[in-house]
Amino acid sequence: GESVGLHLPTLSVQEGDNSIINCAYSNSASDYFIWYKQESGKGPQFIIDIRSNMDKRQGQRVTVLLNKTVKHLSLQIAATQPGDSAVYFCAETSLYSGYSTLTFGKGTMLLVSP
Amino acid sequence: DAMVIQNPRYQVTQFGKPVTLSCSQTLNHNVMYWYQQKSSQAPKLLFHYYDKDFNNEADTPDNFQSRRPNTSFCFLDIRSPGLGDAAMYLCATSRDRDGGALKQYFGPGTRLTVT
Secondary structure, eight states: OOOOOOOOOEEEEETTSOEEEEEEOOOTTOOEEEEEEEOTTSOOEEEEEEETTOSEEEOSSEEEEEETTTTEEEEEESSOOGGGOEEEEEEEEOTTSSSOOOEEOOOEEEEEEO | OOOEEEEOSEEEEOTTOOEEEEEEESSOOSEEEEEEEOTTSOOEEEEEEETTEEEEOTTOOTTEEEEOSSSSEEEEEESSOOGGGOEEEEEEEESOSSGGGGOOEEOOOEEEEEO
């Protein structure tokens, strides 16, 4: 069967709380970042993206913050709901260095209790 | 709705018995990707097609092959599955490979079990 997987970092919150999921990226040349949400047994689903010429971008209930100085990305989810329970991955790439592919971070499991 | 479709959703194969997973897309995207994802890990890129141009990742085993007969379809062939190949296999597409077209859209995945 499958090899034993690593334990994912887990964030447990109560419904209604704000959640902050962090991601450290490795490549200083990366200039485009995406957050994906992956529910159990499903493929990753796009949440929000940000380019390196921005520090902050807001979507519906989600905000992504980018700190290029320390190569750190965060995803903030406002008023977290049980349906937000999933694994969240950040992904990085370089938009304009020839062709490029996404490099995924390790992932964080978000558990929302009612 | 435009989407990425993977069939089957669950596949069981025997050790050493070739298996093919399929992916189709209605997005008319140029690029199609195959990822392997093991439990509690990030997706790992195996290879991608840019139109008909095949691009293999350096560490993808020779046991994994792919075919893209047309824009809409892409197949993952595992020639001799081992127990270590049991995983979720994800197909994704993107409109292009650079610029703002790099955002990838994922299918629901095929869960492969090797007995």
